[in-house]
Amino acid sequence: MKVIRIDPFIKVTNFQDHVMAIGFFDGIHLGHQQLLRHAKNIAEQQNLLFTAMTFDPHPDEVINNEKARNYLTPLSEKIDKMEKMGVDALFVIHFDRTFASLSPADYIQNYILELNTRHVVVGFDFRFGHKAQGNTQVLAQAAKQSDFGLSVIPKKMYDNKKISSTLIRECIQAGRVEVIPFYLGANYQIKAVISNTHTIGIFQLDPIENFIFPKEGSYNILLMVDARSIPAVLQCDRGKWMLMVRERITNHQQTVTIEFLSQAMVKKTMTM
Template sequence: MKIVRGLRNLTEKIKSPVVALGNFDGVHVGHQEIFKVACKRASEIDGTPVVYTFDPHPLKILAPEQNLTLLTTFKKKMELISVCGIETTVCADFTRNFAKIHPRDFALKLKESFDMDSIVIGHDYSFGKGKVGGVDYLKKMGDELGFSVYVVNAVMVDGKRVSSTLVRSLVGDGHVKQVQKLLNRYYSIAGKVVSGYQRGKAIGFPTANLETPYELIPEVGVYAAMARIGGASDYCKGVVNVGYNPTFNRDDFIVEIHMLDLDHDIYGQEIEIFFVDRLRNEVAFSSVETLRQQIEKDVETAKGVLSGIVEVENMPAGR
């Protein structure tokens, strides 16, 4: 997938673009449905499925007091969008000045830049200054400027409307098993393996400590997980501890994983951790030996949970 930073850098004409508009944080099943519609329309007209998105997230600029935690880094979001069949993503630099653009000017700029066949949006999409531009306004502009507007209905899972807000809430509360249905994949974070205190190794369960740029980490606790090291296609099974190591009276936050089928050091390497299920809360044990015994139980429980895992990233291909 080609990634273009800003319309000003869109120097090559795209063939019959079908443009999906949105932030797409998390690339959940609702977003995937939007991409599916865009890819289908592009296929019908021998065109190109395109995403037009924003970075940073608008709320980071307009409402920093909300302390929005994103589900994906920019890199991961681009990776997931690509898997969905999108051929080009244009990312606007979102600023306060950008937020002041009138909806009409926004639509005119899109038409001027893309000369798109059509636009695909979610049912609740809004745009322009004060978010006063909505579905009806965009359709009106489409009639005037010569593009179609496809509106994708909300996607429901277990009776709830899928949204990035819902996914953030579930991840933040540690409900990672439920999240898999909303993402078509297990929620993951990635980062570099860094040196830790070697306590796990001392009690027979060496761990890899993760230094990650991801903003949203699942609730403190112990999880069964799969991990991918570097660009490998294979996955390792593991037990992840998210928390503060209270048994050792530490107050620094850590994410560490004990690999069940790995026997060599991976310091300095990039790994991605996929959270499969929550096993238990983090507990301050009365002794290191009690902790060791509990980790033994965690490992056995994790083996059972992970034994049936076939698809870690079951993302749909758009074309």
């Protein structure tokens, strides 16, 4: 997959005709997956490239001055998941105040038409342009006038709730990691580094990148390390994460994947 970064000083010209899915796609949850699969199917039917467009950082960091925002999928993870979804090229738009000030018409001209987009796929609640003035109705009118296709994907529900990145964030922050597969389609995962050995079988864990972490407590997890999936317990107390594992880990200071399964009942607190 080709990753194409675009900012106000970089323009992409003569790009091959393509079908483009647009969204922030934090988590790439089941609703996002439905949207991306729809775009991929159209691209295959029309023998076009399958592309996606996302934004970095999150608009709230710029518009609402929200600093140090955490993500379900930081950009590097999002890129990896997009590639696994079969995306041929990913446009990453640098979201700054210049981009945020674009009118809906300028956004359509600069980031849809000039990229030779033949079909656009967005979610039902997609907003764009200055102060989110653009919506799917504005996009539909432009599609009719400029002769590009448009698909608007309806919301995806589970248990009478709309699947959304916000809902998933709230569940994780409340420690309800066991419900996440119903929304993500998989257990929630983060990347971290095993940094110190405190005692036999107990390690300190340092998160890498800006992942969302569950609230303080103990969690049953799978530790992906050394090509193995090892059952373990992860405990957070006063902002420190400690890993309790019965199998031997020989290579410290390595990046590992933590897959959250459920909250755990741990009677004795690990020494921090």
